[in-house]
Amino acid sequence: MRNSLSFLSKPLVMTAFVGAVTMTGALNAHAQTASPTLYDQLGGKPAITKVVHDMIVNVAADNRINHFFAKTNIPHLQMELVNQVCEGTGGPCKYTGLSMKQAHKGMNLNTADFNALVEDLQKSMDSNHVPLGLQNQLLAILAPMQPDVVHQ
Ligand code: HEM
Structure with a gap:
């Protein structure tokens, strides 16, 4: 049981990590492309x-x-x-x-x-x-x- 749970949590952690990186990238891209004053x-x-x-x-x-x-x-x-x-x-x-x-x-x-x-x-x-x-x-x-x- 413990094994199967720890097996499942890896993709979940990876997904969260990739999601966070993608989000940060999107925010940076927005900051860079926001029109200057x-x-x-x-x-x-x-x-x-x-x-x-x-x-x-x-x-x-x-x-x-x-x-x-x-x-x-x-x-x-x-x-x-x-x-x-x-x-x-x-x-x-x-x-x-x-x-x-x-x-x-x-x-x-x-x-x-x-x-x-x-x-x-x-x-x-x-x-x-x-x-x-x-x-x-x-x-x-x-x-x-x-x-x-x-x-x-
Ligand atoms: C959009 C047009 C204008 C803007 C944005 C503007 C802006 C200003 C600002 C910020 C001040 C200083 C205010 C203070 O001392 O707290 C000022 C003062 C003054 N403005 Fe204008 N102004 C405009 C048009 C004009 C025009 C058309 C004239 C005359 C042809 C003029 C004559 C003066 C003079 C003589 C002062 C100084 C008054 C003093 O000796 O205390 N301004 N203006």
Whole structure:
């Protein structure tokens, strides 16, 4: 009786072992094939920091809108923007700045101002060789903020 039981348990153990290995393999394969976040595709925080930095350089040279930033603490703005884009694209950051309504209150920005800033961002993404598909994904995240930015 003991013999027959121990004979039976071997295939059972093997089945459980093979099952566990197969399961682990399946989970690993899933982790490897899960689609990367936009944050990852953009190149993570260093690449986002470069794009935001170059956008601010473009804004500083843009006579349509640079007057809005005359009294702005630019390093602080850059830090807030990087965290906002990092978090919004699925990265490991936390945006702790003002709401978009609060940040732009009293500036009375209009759609042309908004579009000018978007152009300065696009120019930065172009010069940093961000593929068009990724540019559009980032713009699609920012576009819904427009009502909270303009006419505040
Ligand atoms: C989707 C578009 C925009 C986003 C995501 C955005 C985001 C931000 C963020 C995160 C801040 C910092 C908030 C804080 O200090 O806590 C900020 C501040 C500011 N934004 Fe925007 N912004 C947008 C559009 C614009 C536009 C179109 C203008 C002007 C043309 C503008 C002008 C400013 C200025 C001048 C400040 C600094 C205010 C200060 O000196 O404290 N923003 N924005």
